[in-house]
Amino acid sequence: MTKSSSEAAAIVPEVLAKYETVIGLEVHAQLLTNTKIFCSCANRFGDAPNTNVCPVCLGLPGTLPILNKRAVELAMRASLALNCTVHEHSRFARKNYFYPDLPKGYQISQYELPLATNGWIEIDHEGAKKRIGITRLHLEEDAAKNLHEGFSESATKAYIDYNRCGTPLSEIVSEPDMREPEEAFAYLTTLRQIMLYTGISDCNMEEGSLRCDANVSVRLRGAKEFGTKVEVKNLNSFRFLQKAIEYEVERQIGVLESGGRISQETRLWNQDESCTVSMRSKEKAHDYRYFPEPDLLPVHVSDAWREEVLRTLPELPEAKRARFMRAYGLTPYDAELLTASRAFGDYFEEVVQLGAPGKAVANWMQTELIRCLNDSKTPFIENPISSSAFADFVKLVESGKITAAVGKKVFAKMFETSRSAADIVAAEGLGSQVDESAIEQAAREIIEKNSDNVAKFKSGNEGVFKFFVGQVMRATRGQANPQAVNDILRKLLS
Numbered sequence: 125m126t127k128s129s130s131e132a133a134a135i136v137p138e139v140l141a142k143y144e145t146v147i148g149l150e151v152h153a154q155l156l157t158n159t160k161i162f163c164s165c166a167n168r169f170g171d172a173p174n175t176n177v178c179p180v181c182l183g184l185p186g187t188l189p190i191l192n193k194r195a196v197e198l199a200m201r202a203s204l205a206l207n208c209t210v211h212e213h214s215r216f217a218r219k220n221y222f223y224p225d226l227p228k229g230y231q232i233s234q235y236e237l238p239l240a241t242n243g244w245i246e247i248d249h250e251g252a253k254k255r256i257g258i259t260r261l262h263l264e265e266d267a268a269k270n271l272h273e274g275f276s277e278s279a280t281k282a283y284i285d286y287n288r289c290g291t292p293l294s295e296i297v298s299e300p301d302m303r304e305p306e307e308a309f310a311y312l313t314t315l316r317q318i319m320l321y322t323g324i325s326d327c328n329m330e331e332g333s334l335r336c337d338a339n340v341s342v343r344l345r346g347a348k349e350f351g352t353k354v355e356v357k358n359l360n361s362f363r364f365l366q367k368a369i370e371y372e373v374e375r376q377i378g379v380l381e382s383g384g385r386i387s388q389e390t391r392l393w394n395q396d397e398s399c400t401v402s403m404r405s406k407e408k409a410h411d412y413r414y415f416p417e418p419d420l421l422p423v424h425v426s427d428a429w430r431e432e433v434l435r436t437l438p439e440l441p442e443a444k445r446a447r448f449m450r451a452y453g454l455t456p457y458d459a460e461l462l463t464a465s466r467a468f469g470d471y472f473e474e475v476v477q478l479g480a481p482g483k484a485v486a487n488w489m490q491t492e493l494i495r496c497l498n499d500s501k502t503p504f505i506e507n508p509i510s511s512s513a514f515a516d517f518v519k520l521v522e523s524g525k526i527t528a529a530v531g532k533k534v535f536a537k538m539f540e541t542s543r544s545a546a547d548i549v550a551a552e553g554l555g556s557q558v559d560e561s562a563i564e565q566a567a568r569e570i571i572e573k574n575s576d577n578v579a580k581f582k583s584g585n586e587g588v589f590k591f592f593v594g595q596v597m598r599a600t601r602g603q604a605n606p607q608a609v610n611d612i613l614r615k616l617l618s
C-alpha cells in the first residue's frame with residue numbers, strides 16, 4: 125500500500141477479506157468555556173504564547189484548583205445529547221506522568237467514576253443506520269502545547285506554550301463497534317455535528333479543539349476474541365483518520381500473515397510518509413498510578429440540575445432531519461443538506477415561516493445559494509441574502525412572474541448586490557412578459573416544423589412533450605411562464 129514501510133507490502137484482496145477490522149475512537153473536545161477548568165485564566169485560542177497563565181495552571185506549589193461549573197454543565201450537555209447516563213456522583217483523579225507540557229507532573233482527569241457512561245449515537249453508513257455505543261464521557265484538563273517549529277532556535281530547542289494548559293476537555297470513548305474506516309469517519313462526523321449543535325465545542329480540528337485517536341485491531345472473520353489493539357494518534361483531520369486506519373489494518377494483517385504478533389503499542393500517523401510509526405509500547409492504567417484527586421471535592425449532579433440542562437438542549441440533528449421530512453415533505457437528501465449546520469436549518473425555517481413553500485426553498489438553497497457561497501468563498505454566516513429577501517424571491521418564482529431560468533440570474537444578482545428580487549426584475553425587465561398569444565404563435569411554429577415528433581407524441585411517447593416545452597422556452601428566450609407553455613402545448617397537441 126505504501127512504499128515507505130516494508131511491513132505493509134501489498135496484500136491481495138482475498139487475504140484482506142479473511143479479516144475483520146475492529147475500531148473504537150477516543151475523541152477529545154475542548155469545551156467552549158470563557159475560562160479554564162480549574163482557574164480563571166482566559167480559555168482562548170490564538171493569544172500570544174504564555175499570556176493566559178497563572179500559578180494554578182502553571183502548577184506552582186501551594187495552589188489549589190477550583191472547578192469551573194460551566195465546564196461540568198457543557199460536559200453534561202454533551203453527555204445527554206449522546207444518550208449517556210449522567211451520574212449523580214463522579215470524581216476527579218490524578219493521572220501521573222512526566223512530560224514538559226504538564227507542569228504539575230500529573231493531569232487532573234476522571235478515572236473510576238466518570239461524569240457519564242453508557243450512551244450511543246446512530247450513524248448513517250451506505251444508507252443503513254447503525255448504533256455505535258459510547259462507553260464513557262469524562263472531564264479532564266488539557267496539557268500545554270509543545271512547539272517544535274517556527275522559532276529561530278527550533279533546531280536545538282523545544283518551546284512550550286502554557287496557554288492551553290488547563291483548558292477543559294471532554295473525552296468521549298466509543299465502544300469498539302466500528303468495522304470499517306468509513307464507519308469511523310461517519311461516527312466522527314455525526315459526533316462533531318452533535319457537539320456543534322449543542323454548542324459545547326467549536327470542534328475546530330485545525331486549531332486542535334477536536335482531536336481523535338483510534339484503537340484499531342483485526343481478527344479473523346467469525347472469531348469471538350478481539351485482536352491486540354493498537355492506538356493510533358495524531359489524526360488531526362477526517363481524511364487522516366480514514367487513511368491511517370486503512371494503513372494500520374493492512375499493516376496488522378501483513379504482520380499476522382507473515383506469522384508475527386501484534387504488539388500492544390501507540391503509533392503515530394505520519395502524514396508525510398503516509399504510514400504509522402511506533403511511538404511507545406502502550407502504557408497500562410497502572411503505569412499512571414491513578415488515585416482520587418485530594419484537592420477537589422467529588423462532583424455532585426442533582427436531579428434538578430440534570431433536568432435543567434436537559435431542558436436547554438436544542439433539537440438535535442437527527443430529530444431535526446426527521447421533522448423537516450415530515451413537516452415540509454423533504455427527501456432524506458434535502459433534510460441532510462439543510463441540517464448540515466444549525467444556522468443553515470434555522471435560516472431555512474425562517475424563510476418558510478415567511479410564506480415560501482418548503483420544497484422550493486430547499487431546492488433554491490441547495491442549488492443557487494450553495495453555488496453562490498462556494499463561488500465567492502463566502503461562509504454561510506456572511507450570507508448577504510436576508511431570510512425575508514429569500515422568501516420574497518421564492519414567492520416571485522412560484523407565482524410564475526419570473527421563470528426558473530430567469531430566477532437563477534436574479535438570484536445571482538441578489539447575492540452580489542443585496543438588492544431585492546422585485547427591484548432587479550423591474551429594473552432589468554426580466555418579468556414574464558411573453559403573453560399567451562406570443563407563446564401560442566411560437567408553439568404553432570414549432571409543431572409545424574416537427575411533424576415527426578408530433579407523430580411520436582400522438583402515438584403515446586410522452587417523453588417528447590419535454591422537447592416541445594424546451595423548444596418553446598428557447599423561442600421565448602426563457603421568459604415565458606412555464607405553466608402557460610405547458611397548457612398551450614397540451615391544447616395544441618391534443
Ligand SMILES: [Zn+2]
Nearest residue numbers: 163165178181
Ligand atoms: Zn490559570
